[in-house]
Amino acid sequence: MQTITDTVQTKQSTEESFLETFKNDVQKGLSESPKTLSSKYFYDKIGDALFVEIMNLPEYYLTRSEHDIFKNKTQELIEGFGIDPNSYFELIELGAGDGMKTKELLKVLEAQKYNFDYVPIDFSSNALTLLEANLALELPNVSVRTQQGDYFEVLASLKENRKPKVILFLGSNIGNMSDAMAAEFVYNLGANLQVGDKLLIGVDLIKAKEIVLPAYNDSKGVTANFNLNLLERINHDLGGDFNRNNFQHLPEYDEDEGIARSAIVSTIKQKVTIKALAQSFEFEAGEKIHTEISRKYNDVLMAQIIAKTDFSIETKILDSKNYFADYILTRK
CATH class of the missing domain: 3.40.50.150 (Vaccinia Virus protein VP39)
Known part of the structure; x- marks a missing residue:
């Protein structure tokens, strides 16, 4: 039978392993050209709450549509x-x-x-x-x-x-x-x-741009908050010094291609340091960090x-x- 101590140790080991993977993925993604960050890291405590809010937005039809199937x-x-x-x-x-x-x-x-x-x-x-x-x-x-x-x-x-x-x-x-x-x-x-x-x-x-794009660019800015929270997570978990006021959420959708894209865009030329990586990253004004695609x-x-x-x-x-x-x- 697993003891309370065993359970705590297992949880600590899982969290340590997750942070190590997170650190490696951030280092790799921000060293690429173009820069990337994985969308799987959107979901910390704040990100979870924001996504629940997104799912209830009038523009975000995806959850309602699949819920319709599961309910009816x-x-x-x-x-x-x-x-x-x-x-x-x-x-x-x-x-x-x-x-x-x-x-x-x-x-x-x-x-x-x-x-x-x-x-x-x-x-x-x-x-x-x-x-x-x-x-x-x-x-x-x-x-x-x-x-x-x-x-x-x-x-x-x-x-x-x-x-x-x-x-x-x-x-x-x-x-x-x-x-x-x-x-x-x-x-x-x-x-x-x-x-x-x-x-x-x-x-x-695959649907018209008028339906799809607002789902990733809601009028309340919740999706923007959700995307930019990834920078806050890096700050919190990895000792980053991202100033989210210097970044913006950028959604795009190509109807012919059938792919929606989200990015975080640096609004100024700047340098960001992440202590856990002992590394700094340079950003040009207008440079994108690609965070997510959503294929239709x-x-x-x-x-x-x-x-x-x-x-x-x-x-x-x-x-x-x-x-x-x-x-x-x-x-x-």
Whole structure:
């Protein structure tokens, strides 16, 4: 049995490992040309709260669209998973966040007496702690096993039990990757699953600029705050001296390409020092730090993404406005 001391030590080890990875990624990204910072580091305690605020903004249609599917087409999702109510399975969510959409599914699975464990995986320990506490209140009979860390490391550890699995990758998070990276990501997921396991991938569909761009440039400036908070996180965790007043949020969307991009732009020529790296970085006025892409999809692009993977598309479920799609794939 794991003692309290063991638990504390494990948590400390996880946090130390995370900070080391964060440090290395920041050093690498800010040394590149053009400079980059990974969007996965948006999500600290402040970032988590800001993203919840973003999800409730009128401009941010993505969450509402997928929530529409999970709330109003729940049975269609369950049928797409092809799961037996009497057979145990693991429902694993990659990047679970606050679990708002997934709760709609959990409610129905519980009501219909499906036999499963819910395994939310997230980089953010804060998000997992809040989610676990919330589920204990709202759905106390659902078995929850939170897992903090890298998706593939956690999946590799879960692979050993050889239990049937349904993987959820929601929110068009796959759109934060290049097409090549997305194809590799899905391939690697397949390597950690068994034949017959299911993978649900939620994707934002290609739409007009008038719909897409405001989702990344809201009138209240919450998205700008969310993007710029990454600089504050570097200051806090790595001893940086970024002055966020000298940087601006810059969103762009190319409708023909189907990709939205976010960047942090230096408004002046400046130098930033990060103590944990014992290194300084020069910025020109107008120089961008690329933080995120958000690819939009259609059937052709999805087919290309999975072409060299071990998955086949079983079904596609749309929201009421046809803004968003949840593709359910089967591991071959």
